[in-house]
Amino acid sequence: MSGRRRSRIERGRAPAADPLAGARRLPRSFFARGPRALARALLGRVLVHDDPEAGRLAGRIVETEAYGGADDPASHAHRGRTPRNRAMFGPPGHAYVYFTYGMHHCVNVVCGREGRAAAVLLRALAPLAGLAAMARRRTPREPAALARGPASLARALGVDRRHDGADLTRGPLWVADAAPRREGRRVARGPRVGIRVAVERPWRFWLAGDPHVSRGAGAGPEPRRRPVRAPRRHGAGRERR
DNA sequence: CGTTGGATTGGCT
DNA sequence: GCCAATCCAACGC
Numbered sequence: 001m002s003g004r005r006r007s008r009i010e011r012g013r014a015p016a017a018d019p020l021a022g023a024r025r026l027p028r029s030f031f032a033r034g035p036r037a038l039a040r041a042l043l044g045r046v047l048v049h050d051d052p053e054a055g056r057l058a059g060r061i062v063e064t065e066a067y068g069g070a071d072d073p074a075s076h077a078h079r080g081r082t083p084r085n086r087a088m089f090g091p092p093g094h095a096y097v098y099f100t101y102g103m104h105h106c107v108n109v110v111c112g113r114e115g116r117a118a119a120v121l122l123r124a125l126a127p128l129a130g131l132a133a134m135a136r137r138r139t140p141r142e143p144a145a146l147a148r149g150p151a152s153l154a155r156a157l158g159v160d161r162r163h164d165g166a167d168l169t170r171g172p173l174w175v176a177d178a179a180p181r182r183e184g185r186r187v188a189r190g191p192r193v194g195i196r197v198a199v200e201r202p203w204r205f206w207l208a209g210d211p212h213v214s215r216g217a218g219a220g221p222e223p224r225r226r227p228v229r230a231p232r233r234h235g236a237g238r239e240r241r
Numbered sequence: 242c243g244t245t246g247g248a249t250t251g252g253c254t
Numbered sequence: 255g256c257c258a259a260t261c262c263a264a265c266g267c
Contacts, residue, residue, distance in 0.1 A: 076248075076263095082264075083263080099261075100262090101261080102262075103261075104249050104250075151248095151250065193248070243266090243267085244267105245265085246262105250259090251257105251259100253257085254257095
């Protein structure tokens with residue numbers, strides 16, 4: 001949120017000629033914070049992949065999930081460093097891309113400080129550029145579904161294991177600070193999708209009402225804002241991070 | 242070295 | 255709503 005000066009972005013409807021005009025690449029410092037804070041801060045920013053072949057592929061981040069390290073039983077880094085999760089322990093501002101289910105890739109943004117595992121899983125984007133190229137690689141071609149869901153998102157942007165460990169502050173894969181950021185939407189949160197442990201930690205964040213947010217396998221269509229009795233413990237039972 | 246199941250998805254019962 | 259697809263990381267022996 002620096003007051004950068006730029007001719008006012010098109011207000012109201014505007015030709016999406018170049019949705020990234022004037023966009024700045026987010027610096028390392030932006031990623032140097034805890035996963036929950038970053039998960040929120042990333043909402044509304046734009047993930048960009050200047051693909052050597054497909055050209056510019058980009059979408060606004062509308063859904064994220066925070067993952068910690070040893071303290072987070074749902075994290076890949078829960079049991080320490082391994083060949084797969086090593087990027088999670090590296091410096092912030094890099095990508096942690098993993099392969100799963102024998103066919104899918106998922107993209108994370110590494111955060112926090114080097115040596116301590118933490119990352120934010122990118123779960124859904126509102127496509128902004130390269131829609132045609134994205135549609136070419138995706139099965140449901142409906143625009144709203146092109147990058148809905150972590151594996152769909154990776155597929156749409158052409159991100160795979162080659163990007164594991166990539167520096168987001170330098171390479172073709174980066175995060176832009178582009179307006180309009182949230183279009184007035186509030187940030188909603190709920191349990192992480194597909195996670196069976198630490199369900200009491202609502203570390204999934206999304207822009208309320210955004211049509212590009214994933215259904216969340218089994219987490220219900222539009223998660224409730226407040227599951228009536230959310231045992232919010234005070235004092236004891238408080239965990240770090 | 243064998244086994245288990247996954248931060249998922251799309252198509253079909 | 256259910257389940258197969260399809261690889262391989264993590265873990266147990």
